[in-house]
Amino acid sequence: MISDVYFAQALAYDLNQNSSAIQQIQTQVATGKRVSKASDDPTIWGELRSLESANQAQTSDSSAASASLDRLNAVDSAMGQVVTDLQQAISIATEGANGTLSAADMQALGVSASAILKQVITAGNFQYNGAYVFAGEKTGTPAFDATGNYQGSTATNSQVFSNGLSVQMSYEGDTVLGDATLGTGAMGALTNLVSSLDVGDQAGVQSALTQLQQALAQVSQFRASLGGAETLLQNIQSQATATGQQLQQNISDLSDADLAQAAVTLSLEQDQQQALVGIASSLKSMSLVNVLA
Amino acid sequence: MADVVGIGLTGIGAAQEQLAITSSNIANASNPNYSAESVEVAAIPGTDGGSAGVQVVGVQRATVPFVNPQINQEQSLQSYATAFSQITQTAETYLSPQSGPDLGQSVQDLLNQFLSLSGSPEDQSLREGVLTSAQELAQQSQSIDAGLADIAGNALAGLPAAVAQVNDYSAQLAKLNFEITQASSQGTSGGATAAALMDQRDSVAQSLAGLVGAQMDSQGNVTLGGVPLVSGSQSFNLSVVTTAGGSSLEVSLPFGTLTPPNATVGGQIGGILNAIDTVDNLRQQVDGYIDAVANAINAKQTSGYDLNGNPGSQLFNVPATAGPISVQSGFQPAQIAAASSAAGVPGDGSNAAAIGQVQSQAGVDPAYPNADPEQAWAQLTADFGLTVQTANTQQTQSQALLQSLEQLKTSVTGVSVNQELTNLLEYQNTLQAAGRAVSVGLNIVQYLIQNL
Numbered sequence: 001m002i003s004d005v006y007f008a009q010a011l012a013y014d015l016n017q018n019s020s021a022i023q024q025i026q027t028q029v030a031t032g033k034r035v036s037k038a039s040d041d042p043t044i045w046g047e048l049r050s051l052e053s054a055n056q057a058q059t060s061d062s063s064a065a066s067a068s069l070d071r072l073n074a075v076d077s078a079m080g081q082v083v084t085d086l087q088q089a090i091s092i093a094t095e096g097a098n099g100t101l102s103a104a105d106m107q108a109l110g111v112s113a114s115a116i117l118k119q120v121i122t123a124g125n126f127q128y129n130g131a132y133v134f135a136g137e138k139t140g141t142p143a144f145d146a147t148g149n150y151q152g153s154t155a156t157n158s159q160v161f162s163n164g165l166s167v168q169m170s171y172e173g174d175t176v177l178g179d180a181t182l183g184t185g186a187m188g189a190l191t192n193l194v195s196s197l198d199v200g201d202q203a204g205v206q207s208a209l210t211q212l213q214q215a216l217a218q219v220s221q222f223r224a225s226l227g228g229a230e231t232l233l234q235n236i237q238s239q240a241t242a243t244g245q246q247l248q249q250n251i252s253d254l255s256d257a258d259l260a261q262a263a264v265t266l267s268l269e270q271d272q273q274q275a276l277v278g279i280a281s282s283l284k285s286m287s288l289v290n291v292l293a
Numbered sequence: 294m295a296d297v298v299g300i301g302l303t304g305i306g307a308a309q310e311q312l313a314i315t316s317s318n319i320a321n322a323s324n325p326n327y328s329a330e331s332v333e334v335a336a337i338p339g340t341d342g343g344s345a346g347v348q349v350v351g352v353q354r355a356t357v358p359f360v361n362p363q364i365n366q367e368q369s370l371q372s373y374a375t376a377f378s379q380i381t382q383t384a385e386t387y388l389s390p391q392s393g394p395d396l397g398q399s400v401q402d403l404l405n406q407f408l409s410l411s412g413s414p415e416d417q418s419l420r421e422g423v424l425t426s427a428q429e430l431a432q433q434s435q436s437i438d439a440g441l442a443d444i445a446g447n448a449l450a451g452l453p454a455a456v457a458q459v460n461d462y463s464a465q466l467a468k469l470n471f472e473i474t475q476a477s478s479q480g481t482s483g484g485a486t487a488a489a490l491m492d493q494r495d496s497v498a499q500s501l502a503g504l505v506g507a508q509m510d511s512q513g514n515v516t517l518g519g520v521p522l523v524s525g526s527q528s529f530n531l532s533v534v535t536t537a538g539g540s541s542l543e544v545s546l547p548f549g550t551l552t553p554p555n556a557t558v559g560g561q562i563g564g565i566l567n568a569i570d571t572v573d574n575l576r577q578q579v580d581g582y583i584d585a586v587a588n589a590i591n592a593k594q595t596s597g598y599d600l601n602g603n604p605g606s607q608l609f610n611v612p613a614t615a616g617p618i619s620v621q622s623g624f625q626p627a628q629i630a631a632a633s634s635a636a637g638v639p640g641d642g643s644n645a646a647a648i649g650q651v652q653s654q655a656g657v658d659p660a661y662p663n664a665d666p667e668q669a670w671a672q673l674t675a676d677f678g679l680t681v682q683t684a685n686t687q688q689t690q691s692q693a694l695l696q697s698l699e700q701l702k703t704s705v706t707g708v709s710v711n712q713e714l715t716n717l718l719e720y721q722n723t724l725q726a727a728g729r730a731v732s733v734g735l736n737i738v739q740y741l742i743q744n745l
Contacts, residue, residue, distance in 0.1 A: 003322075003329070003703050003704060003706075003707020003708050003709045004322045004323065004707065004708060004709060004710050005322070005323065005324070005325050005327075005703045005707040005708065006700055006703040006704050006707050008323065008325075009325065009696065009699055009700055009703060010696075010700055013696045036389065036391070037385055037386075037388070037389035037678060038385065038388065038389065038674045038675050038677060038678020038679070038681070038682075039382070039385055039677075039678040039679070039680075039681035039682040039685065040678075040682075041682075042675045042676075042678040042679040042682055045671065045674065045675045045678055046668075046671045046672065046675050049397065049667065049670070049671035049674070049675075050667070050668070050671065052398070053397075053398075053401055053667040053671075056398060056401050056402070056405065057401070057405065057652075060402075060405035060408065060409065063409070064408065064409045064412060067409070067412070067413070068412055071412075071413070129413065129416055130415065130416075131413065131415050131416070131639075131640065135640065136640065137632075137636070137637040137638075137639075137640035137641045138639075138640060139415050139639055139640030140415060140638075140639045140640070153636070153637075153640075155636075155637060155641065156640075157411075157412070157414065157637075157640045157641055157642050157643070158411070158412065158642075158643075158646075159409075159411055159412025159413075159642075160408055160411045160412070160642075160646035160649065160650070161408065162405070162408060162649075162652070162653075164650070164653075166646075167412075169412045169413065169642075170640050289710065289714060
């Protein structure tokens with residue numbers, strides 16, 4: 001015997017199940033996510049978290065690489081000015097070494113060379129966001145004093161990325177531009193040039209010319225290494241972007257709701273709901289009460 | 294001829310009783326706790342070997358004795374799973390917030406900020422970024438801890454009211470047991486009353502099973518984990534006992550108190566008790582996780598040097614026992630120990646890099662010795678997610694099974710209006726026919742009186 005309560009209970013249960021299914025689909029459609037918490041699917045939650053963590057690291061690396069690239073570009077630009085300065089100094093030295101100039105002419109050239117020295121010292125004390133990048137770790141104080149002596153540290157600093165890769169961000173200035181007192185590099189060559197021109201020492205000017213050419217090669221070599229670092233940073237940035245896109249795709253594959261499938265299921269559930277409501281309304285007309293009335 | 298009248302009258306009486314029961318059945322057709330009743334009739338033996346009419350023997354109540362205990366058991370499971378699922382689902386929202394990063398992502402964000410600082414340790418804005426992330430992480434830790442504590446606290450606060458309801462149900466059952474005994478002793482006249490009382494008792498027993506998982510036997514006695522709650526017409530008081538070790542139930546019996554083991558407590562209260570333990574355990578795990586991460590960062594911090602060349606100080610306050618973290622009061626961006634040596638200040642960021650690389654260090658949280666912080670968080674949340682999912686599944690399954698059992702029961706005990714209408718016609722015809730028999734008998738008597 002099928003009792004009336006039996007029908008009512010069965011219908012109520014089916015309608016509740018149906019409403020629950022519709023609500024679940026509507027939540028998926030509203031959020032666009034199939035998995036937004038661990039209990040949605042604990043099996044893939046760990047994998048999803050791993051992908052999201054990697055994506056977060058890639059985003060952070062990309063941002064750090066971009067900031068580092070800006071810094072290296074600025075450093076490279078400063079060194080580009082040093083190259084121009086050294087080329088001018090070589091011209092002066094070549095003119096001063098040809099033996100045809102008077103002492104006064106040489107002293108005049110010495111004044112120009114002195115100005116170039118000051119420009120190179122200024123370039124050596126280049127600051128990026130307040131940091132003296134050629135002072136090694138002593139980024140809070142100028143790398144060179146007013147006469148071109150190096151006063152930074154021998155240790156340098158690097159930007160470290162999530163995969164452990166590092167790119168140098170501060171430099172030991174004397175290995176790039178030399179030191180005036182030690183007579184090395186650009187600082188030493190320019191100091192020697194200025195002093196030789198001041199006293200009309202043609203041999204000294206000739207020696208300074210050779211030094212200047214070596215200093216120019218040294219700066220060019222540094223710029224080449226900067227170019228290598230810039231390429232590395234660009235690679236980190238582009239790789240982070242590409243990997244990030246792939247990770248985002250993988251995350252989407254795992255966690256996003258299949259909207260097409262959701263729409264189909266929603267339609268089926270709504271049809272079922274209509275059918276159940278239809279059965280409920282027809283129950284009354286099926287009763288013997290209507291026949292006997 | 295008097296027999297004709299007398300026999301007809303017994304038929305009228307029986308038909309009236311049947312019509313009354315049928316009316317009662319129709320009136321209760323939509324009452325899910327009502328069991329259809331029927332009138333049991335028997336022939337009255339006559340002196341001449343035939344029958345001398347019909348008599349009502351009693352009122353039968355449709356029952357499915359073997360289904361009721363199963364329904365109560367399943368009701369207990371379903372209520373247990375529902376309560377447990379609701380509380381743990383709420384707790385999970387603290388692990389996976391609908392917007393913003395979760396705790397694991399905030400940890401990684403902070404460690405990534407340290408890595409970014411490594412390239413420009415003198416950069417004030419990067420230092421401020423690290424400190425802001427640290428403060429956000431600490432606030433999130435406090436918010437989760439407070440949220441989980443609130444969930445467990447609110448659940449605990451709701452227990453006395455639920456237990457009071459249990460005691461009310463127990464008292465009702467004891468009273469019903471007494472009334473059923475009384476009604477049954479009244480023979481045929483008490484049959485319908487006893488049947489109605491048994492329906493009430495089954496309904497209250499199911500509510501009690503749903504509330505605490507107590508089971509009733511066929512005599513109306515109720516036990517919880519072997520401890521009696523109702524014995525005949527006597528009920529025993531249940532109460533909640535909360536100690537530092539957790540909460541449990543206690544039954545006051547005439548000879549003392551007995552504690553049903555928590556594992557045997559089912560229903561809504563059992564679900565709440567287990568959920569409180571589960572959420573408390575989760576809270577300790579989350580606090581343990583964030584404390585471990587904060588300790589790892591503090592250890593690196595104190596081995597480095599800040600922007601002023603001073604030895605690094607602890608960034609986070611970490612409680613001695615598991616609890617939420619906070620950033621040291623007055624901690625300044627310059628106090629972040631990015632440098633590994635005093636001589637390296639301000640341009641050395643190697644200690645900041647070392648702190649950032651904690652993100653790939655296994656065993657930071659000792660509870661997950663082979664996992665880095667992100668993996669540990671993923672595992673912690675996945676474990677809890679599995680607990681919630683299992684409860685959800687159990688709730689769905691027990692709901693379906695309960696529905697199935699209730700349908701099985703109502704297929705036997707429920708009222709079919711169509712059936713009752715048919716009965717109504719039948720009993721009406723019987724009543725009319727019996728009346729006709731009495732009428733004929735009286736006509737015969739009258740004829741005989743007039744003609745003799």
